[in-house]
Amino acid sequence: MxxxxxxxxxxxAPKDLDKDEARKLTKQRAERIADLHQKLxxxxxxxVLIVLQGMDASGKDGAMRNVFGECAPFGLxxxxxxxxxxxxxxxxxxxRIHKEAPAKGExxxxxxxxxxxxxxxxxxxxxxxxxxxxxxxxxxxxEKLLAYDNNTLILKFYLHLSKDEQEQQLLERVxxxxxxxxxxxxxxxxxxxxDKYRAAYNEVINRSEIPxxxxxxxxRWYRDYQMTEIIVNAMEGLNMEWPALETERTW
Amino acid sequence: MxxxxxxxxxxxAPKDLDKDEARKLTKQRAERIADLHQKLxxxxxxxVLIVLQGMDASGKDGAMRNVFGECAPFGLxxxxxxxxxxxxxxxxxxxRIHKEAPAKGExxxxxxxxxxxxxxxxxxxxxxxxxxxxxxxxxxxxEKLLAYDNNTLILKFYLHLSKDEQEQQLLERVxxxxxxxxxxxxxxxxxxxxDKYRAAYNEVINRSEIPxxxxxxxxRWYRDYQMTEIIVNAMEGLNMEWPALETERTW
Numbered sequence: 489m490x491x492x493x494x495x496x497x498x499x500x501a502p503k504d505l506d507k508d509e510a511r512k513l514t515k516q517r518a519e520r521i522a523d524l525h526q527k528l529x530x531x532x533x534x535x536v537l538i539v540l541q542g543m544d545a546s547g548k549d550g551a552m553r554n555v556f557g558e559c560a561p562f563g564l565x566x567x568x569x570x571x572x573x574x575x576x577x578x579x580x581x582x583x584r585i586h587k588e589a590p591a592k593g594e595x596x597x598x599x600x601x602x603x604x605x606x607x608x609x610x611x612x613x614x615x616x617x618x619x620x621x622x623x624x625x626x627x628x629x630x631e632k633l634l635a636y637d638n639n640t641l642i643l644k645f646y647l648h649l650s651k652d653e654q655e656q657q658l659l660e661r662v663x664x665x666x667x668x669x670x671x672x673x674x675x676x677x678x679x680x681x682x683d684k685y686r687a688a689y690n691e692v693i694n695r696s697e698i699p700x701x702x703x704x705x706x707x708r709w710y711r712d713y714q715m716t717e718i719i720v721n722a723m724e725g726l727n728m729e730w731p732a733l734e735t736e737r738t739w
Numbered sequence: 740m741x742x743x744x745x746x747x748x749x750x751x752a753p754k755d756l757d758k759d760e761a762r763k764l765t766k767q768r769a770e771r772i773a774d775l776h777q778k779l780x781x782x783x784x785x786x787v788l789i790v791l792q793g794m795d796a797s798g799k800d801g802a803m804r805n806v807f808g809e810c811a812p813f814g815l816x817x818x819x820x821x822x823x824x825x826x827x828x829x830x831x832x833x834x835r836i837h838k839e840a841p842a843k844g845e846x847x848x849x850x851x852x853x854x855x856x857x858x859x860x861x862x863x864x865x866x867x868x869x870x871x872x873x874x875x876x877x878x879x880x881x882e883k884l885l886a887y888d889n890n891t892l893i894l895k896f897y898l899h900l901s902k903d904e905q906e907q908q909l910l911e912r913v914x915x916x917x918x919x920x921x922x923x924x925x926x927x928x929x930x931x932x933x934d935k936y937r938a939a940y941n942e943v944i945n946r947s948e949i950p951x952x953x954x955x956x957x958x959r960w961y962r963d964y965q966m967t968e969i970i971v972n973a974m975e976g977l978n979m980e981w982p983a984l985e986t987e988r989t990w
Binding site: 532575578579580581582583586587589591592593594619622623625626629630632633634636637638640 | 826833837838840843844876877880881883884885
């Protein structure tokens with residue numbers, strides 16, 4: 489398989505994609521995702537894990553709102569991964585992750601994930617390269633365990649943002665009062681490591697056995713357009729069925 | 740590595756091992772384990788996972804009492820694995836196991852373990868052989884994750900019992916009132932599958948990357964003698980140190 493180079497993949501929508509048409513399709517698909525999710529819950533045979541990764545301000549929160557906003561809350565869970573607690577640090581890096589894996593009949597969205605342990609920790613040199621290698625092995629084994637032993641459909645999205653668009657997005661967080669709560673001076677410091685993160689993400693994408701979906705996100709509507717398409721297709725592929733009626737009574 | 744064949748490994752103590760001498764040594768070593776456990780807790784850098792597997796009545800409960808009975812309760816946990824709950828069944832087979840993995844500074848004893856999922860489920864034909872293969876892969880990856888990413892010393896003991904001695908032990912459970920609570924008609928049914936279990940255990944031992952310790956248990960004092968020796972040696976090998984005094988005051 490040829491290597492993927494993020495630097496050669498556009499972050500923007502193709503010029504010939506009509507925005508209004510895309511939005512209309514996105515809305516239809518978001519409703520279709522809600523239907524498929526309901527079927528997932530009813531059937532109880534599969535589980536779905538959505539992984540969202542991307543640089544700061546790449547639109548992970550908005551993706552959760554727009555792509556899964558039509559789904560009912562039961563059987564849906566979003567988990568945001570932040571700095572590990574002391575108890576989490578006292579365990580292997582997948583311990584806290586595995587606990588939150590979806591049950592059959594459940595869809596779980598990870599806002600950030602176990603990949604942070606081969607991204608932020610690596611960019612800052614907190615772990616050595618031998619440990620990085622072992623972690624990639626562990627991650628691949630872990631994802632295969634979920635996929636094979638619990639019928640988990642794993643959909644991993646890299647939200648692909650340009651450096652210029654990140655600046656615009658981060659500036660909005662200091663200029664718009666309903667985004668102040670998202671501002672963090674640390675994001676500007678992390679931005680200094682842009683190239684290192686890009687290289688680390690490149691490796692994440694190329695070393696994963698379960699493939700990533702790379703989604704250009706400079707336009708948020710284009711992000712939602714791609715994500716909904718990928719998710720609908722993948723969930724349709726599960727060929728789920730509404731369970732038969734179980735009753736001994738004649739109606 | 741030549742394959743191990745349990746049928747060729749004795750379940751009994753060698754004739755020239757003096758029982759009283761062995762018991763004396765066992766007691767000293769059990770106290771040494773308690774010291775080492777205290778150091779483990781104080782240092783907080785390593786974790787220890789003890790896995791006990793064996794046929795019914797092979798003496799797992801007694802091993803816990805006699806080998807770890809001198810240890811303080813803090814930083815020590817014993818987990819007994821029974822039939823999975825509905826929630827556990829709705830996840831991959833390692834989900835409930837991983838949650839109970841030891842933190843740094845902790846020793847956890849598993850009475851039965853994730854290996855049941857390639858033993859009882861296999862003997863009864865509840866899972867197909869492809870799934871057995873995948874599970875062995877997952878188990879090896881999981882144990883390496885604990886070992887490498889959380890400094891976990893994993894000590895796995897197969898309590899090696901003869902079929903005749905099992906009969907004696909099971910009979911005691913219907914004849915002695917303080918053992919009635921251990922009696923279960925199902926144990927006699929499982930005994931019918933003795934050869935299948937033996938074959939399945941043989942594979943478990945040969946397919947594990949982190950090696951097993953095979954301990955003859957027809958005499959319970961011999962079981963404790965071997966286990967305490969193995970554990971003391973392995974924990975000494977961690978080269979743990981009492982933490983230095985941290986104080987700014989001059990004493």
